[in-house]
Amino acid sequence: MNKKPTALKIITGNPGKRPLPQNEPKPKPVAPKCPAWLPKEAKRHWKEMASKLEKLGLLTEVDGQAFADYCLxxxxxxxxxxxxxxxxxxxxxxxxxxxxxxxxxxxxxxxxLQKWAARFGLDPQSRSGLDVAREEEGDPMDELLKAGRPHVL
Structure with a gap:
């Protein structure tokens, strides 16, 4: 039986209500470096998805091989x-x-691919149970000011 990672249990609300491990390793949510051995097309997928998964906290520094397998x-x-x-x-x-x-x-x-995608929350079913922090949308006035629009007098 595959054990669900503690972080995933917490995100889904620990439906089984079993005690959670206290000393589970918690790697940094930082995308690993793309392996040089990956074929060109797989590297393109890595580049496209790694930063998105990193922002959501779903790709960590130790997930390199698993994510490489997904991209391959x-x-x-x-x-x-x-x-x-x-x-x-x-x-x-x-x-x-x-x-x-x-x-x-x-x-x-x-x-x-379906199995790898589920491990990274890349399908609707596995994503439905996740509750990840979302980036706050910027204030419209701040966005306007950042755009550097010239003032009309």
Whole structure:
């Protein structure tokens, strides 16, 4: 059975009302550095999502490998889907038309991606139980003043 992290139990209101661990490690909510070994497309996903997750406190300094796996799964899924789009669901095989192997690859990466996404609150179901602090919206007057609009006399 997978144990739910304490932070997630607190955010969801500890529905089981079981005692919470007191000495669980609490890594800093700082995005780790993107690994150099990630393929270009996976790095693009890292760059796109890491800062968003960091702001929400859902990506910490020790989550690098797990988040790299998420980004890699997403990039590989996209690659498989491109192949399906280009060659179709059925391709020529030794004995005529056969299912494109990219269909199975896409299914496997989609399944893995769904599991990784849930760990980072990236799907509606896992996000529905989270109660994270939101950034306060700026005061409209402050925004106007920051914009540096010239005064009209």
């Amino acid at each position: 799964c997403l990039a590989r899924l996209e690659e498989a889907e491109r192949d399906i789009k280009e060659r179709g669901i059925l391709v020529e095989g030794d004995r005529g038309k056969v299912k494109n192997p990219a269909c199975q690859i896409a299914r496997e990466y989609r399944s893995a």
